[in-house]
Amino acid sequence: MYGGCIVIAKTQNDVARHPDISGNALKSGREHDAVTGQGLRKCSGRKCFRALCCKGPPPPRPEYDVVCIGLTGAGKTSLLSRLCSEGADDIVPTTGFSIKAVPFQNAILNVKELGGADTIKKYWSRYYQGSQGVVFVLDSASSEEDLEVARTELHSALQHPQLCTLPFLILANHQDKPAARSVQEVTFHTKHKD
Numbered sequence: 123m124y125g126g127c128i129v130i131a132k133t134q135n136d137v138a139r140h141p142d143i144s145g146n147a148l149k150s151g152r153e154h155d156a157v158t159g160q161g162l163r164k165c166s167g168r169k170c171f172r173a174l175c176c177k178g179p180p181p182p183r184p185e186y187d188v189v190c191i192g193l194t195g196a197g198k199t200s201l202l203s204r205l206c207s208e209g210a211d212d213i214v215p216t217t218g219f220s221i222k223a224v225p226f227q228n229a230i231l232n233v234k235e236l237g238g239a240d241t242i243k244k245y246w247s248r249y250y251q252g253s254q255g256v257v258f259v260l261d262s263a264s265s266e267e268d269l270e271v272a273r274t275e276l277h278s279a280l281q282h283p284q285l286c287t288l289p290f291l292i293l294a295n296h297q298d299k300p301a302a303r304s305v306q307e308v309t310f311h312t313k314h315k316d
């Protein structure tokens with residue numbers, strides 16, 4: 123994923139909303155003592171730490187299981203490496219599947235990437251169970267023939283009983299290439315043919 127950026131998570135002001143770390147909490151006895159250094163014996167270590175730092179540990183983020191599919195070379199591993207702030211130098215085709223925990227401000231996505239080689243994609247559906255969302259990565263600069271194969275796989279996934287009701291993101295990748303199709307062209311080419 124070199125040519126664009128997707129915003130999946132929105133910002134959230136956790137600090138302002140967190141009841142334990144709002145200004146009102148500091149008005150009450152023990153936390154206030156901790157701030158002024160008075161009566162520290164009454165204050166547990168955890169509360170003192172919270173009061174002194176004016177914030178507590180971040181609330182646990184919800185986790186979601188997401189499956190990421192697309193033909194080989196579409197850029198699934200590259201996308202996930204970028205989202206995990208990892209280098210993209212040693213990326214090789216995925217044999218089987220790989221799982222990465224992708225952290226966002228308000229959630230963690232446990233993304234299972236399924237390799238897109240012909241010998242692997244016929245087994246994709248065996249790994250759909252338990253998914254809560256789907257990311258389908260496309261090479262926007264691929265040949266007409268490859269785009270047709272991708273379209274077939276995309277619609278097969280969209281209609282699969284374990285995926286058909288889930289949130290579905292289609293990512294038009296390789297946008298930095300001169301031959302890349304626009305979002306409108308990719309949409310046109312990947313629409314279901316009646």
Ligand SMILES: Nc1nc2c(ncn2[C@@H]2O[C@H](COP(=O)(O)OP(=O)(O)OP(=O)(O)O)[C@@H](O)[C@H]2O)c(=O)[nH]1
Binds near residue numbers: 124
């Ligand atoms: N120019 C360009 N190259 C990209 C982009 N995304 C990935 N690549 C390159 O495309 C090649 C394949 O990328 P991968 O991330 O391995 O593709 P994949 O979808 O994981 O492939 P499989 O694991 O085989 O299914 C690598 O050489 C990447 O560097 C992109 O947006 N633009």
Ligand SMILES: [Mg+2]
Binds near residue numbers: 200216
């Ligand atoms: Mg891969």
